Amino acid sequence: MGPLSDTKPRREEATKENIAYIRQMLAELRQVAVGEGADMLCYLIEMAYVEAGDVQTGRRPRSVFHRERDKPTGMPV
Known part of the structure; x- marks a missing residue:
């Protein structure tokens, strides 16, 4: 296995750190x-x-499925 095999675990760890x-x-x-x-x-x-x-x-996924969400109003944030 090459460097790509290590990418997913590192990305998951970075995501956990970002959420924290x-x-x-x-x-x-x-x-x-x-x-x-x-x-x-x-x-x-x-x-x-x-x-x-x-x-x-x-207990909750990072994202909800876009098809189940309301469409954005286009209002600037």
Whole structure:
């Protein structure tokens, strides 16, 4: 087996590290939102934190199937 056989495990490990990093940043952002009294923003960040935790533990996939999602509105973010 060549170098390509090592690519998938390394990619999976990088993905796990990225999700952990995202979750850590969300925890820090939540503290900022709490300090600013931004209740709705705090709630939304908490939901993202829970979602990241579910992805991290394997309770939820990283992505949903596009065919099952609503079409984007085209609204700029």
